[in-house]
Amino acid sequence: MVDPLSWLDDALADLDNRELRRTLLARESPQRGDRIEIGGHSLANFGSNDYLGLAGDERLRLAVTQAVQKRGWGSGASPLVTGRGSLHAELERELARFEGTQAALLFSTGFAANVGAITSLVSPEDAIFSDAKNHASIIDGCRLSGAQIHVYKHCEVDKLRQSLAVSRQRRKLIVSDTLFSMDGDLAPLPQIADLAREFSAMLLVDEAHATGVFGEKGRGICEHLGVEDGVHIRVGTLSKGLGSFGGFVAGSRALIDWLANRARPYVFSTAMPEAVAAAGLAALRIVQEEPYRRQELLARARELREHLTSAGLSIGRSDSQIIPVILGSPGKTVQVAGELRRAGYFVPGIRPPSVPEGESLLRISLSSLHQREQVEGLEAAIRRIVGG
Ligand SMILES: Cc1ncc(COP(=O)(O)O)c(C=O)c1O
Structure with a gap:
């Protein structure tokens, strides 16, 4: 009998030949x-x-151990059932305050936040305009949504404008990393926000690598470039500059209510342990105070x-x-x-x-x-x- 997984040996050998095979480190x-x-x-x-050197910070460690003592470990259910605890709610309030938005919603990871937000905002009648170097989680969210996808050349706003101008789909969604994860360059957000305004498009940006690092208050590239008002959906993660774990979306109350009802990675996945939210709260405080x-x-x-x-x-x-x-x-x-x-x-x-x-x-x-x-x-x- 042929092993139905035998093709994997050939596929891995092919990665070896092309010098693309990864090995796991610990x-x-x-x-x-x-x-x-x-x-x-x-x-x-x-x-x-x-x-920001927070992953090993003593204050985060203490926050986690105290939270485990008080609130236990597992959250035991998805947030809409009984998984959401008061520490999750507190972190969401603090994230909204930090971001200067009406509300925020926690996801298990930044990856889930991108997939959840994008798939909740557009469907096959709609169009997405996505930078060629956006993160994999944005790309997967775009694909899963079923919307028509226009990939524009990295940071080229003229190309973005051309695609926006010819699109006849119902809704338009522009998506971009703010700080690109491999190249370390910044998206031209002021021009992108202008185009969103001109073409009545929704604008979602991913601040994963910029939260805590850029902006006078540490809110990221939108703050740094002064375009916060022109951005409708802000995705972030607590797992990079904030040294913790978990993703979030910040925006209007209506946006957050909609995501809590519709974002599948939110609705159909167990809430993060509350102690993880406690680490996020401690990190958010440090980012503002230091x-x-x-x-x-x-x-x-x-x-x-x-x-x-x-x-x-x-x-x-x-x-x-x-x-x-x-x-x-x-x-x-x-x-x-x-x-x-x-x-x-x-x-x-x-x-x-x-x-x-x-x-x-x-x-x-x-x-x-x-x-x-x-x-x-x-x-x-x-x-x-x-x-x-
Ligand atoms: C730009 C960008 N967005 C989102 C993510 C995903 O965030 P998380 O690690 O919290 O899943 C990453 C992580 O690699 C990223 O680089």
Whole structure:
């Protein structure tokens, strides 16, 4: 009898041949934005999204343990049944206050928030306009919605305008990351918001990598670029800059009521444990009370970008704490990432399908925990290994 899964061996061998096979790592140390122990080695960590150094913060740990003591662990049901507890409700209120919106809704992950929001807002009679480099969760949400999808070239607002102008679908939804997760560049939100206004389109943005990091108050790129009023649906995650876990959507009361009724990943999935919400609450407080974390992070990122660029390395259009060094081929990327690791630096090599073919890159992510010497050491090692 033929094993019906035998095709998997060929498929994995094909990934090997194309240098695209991933292997799973397990770090031995707790997550920290600056150091990681892996394979018995202690390395400088440039591969986490712990941008503000909160993943290991003592206050989050305490909030979680206290919440577990008081509220137990499992939430036991979906939020609409009995899974939503008072800590979830408190975090939703605080998120809305932080974002300056009427309401907010918690999802188990940022991935679920994107899928849930997009599929609740459009259906086959409608049209979506999506940046070519949007995150996989946005892409999957678009596909699942059944709406007509227009993918516009990365950040090219002229292309977006052309698609909007010819669309005759019932509703229009523009979707974009605000800070692109691999390239570290910012979406042209003021122009996109203008187009949304001109064509009466809904505008959904994903602030996953920007929440807590950008904006005077830490609300993200919409705040940084002064376009908050022009954005209707704000998606975020607590799992990156906020060092916690869980996704959210913030917006009008009507939007949130609609999502709570219609978003399938919300309605048909168990609520996150309340202790997770407690971590989110603690992180949100720190982000508001300790702006120096984002200020220092962004200053260091600016410096590193300048140094890498003047060394002749290609960092694309990065304008943030996510700094790619674009190498092109997956083979070269794996080789350089390996050499950096042997030199004491963990920098993930990113290959297709996470980036387009020909755009494999080293993804440097900075954390406010990094010491100046670590960043300078990384810079010197990259120059030595890649050239420049
Ligand atoms: C732009 C973007 N949106 C959403 C997500 C998903 O967020 P989460 O990790 O909370 O599921 C990610 C995570 O990788 C992301 O990069």
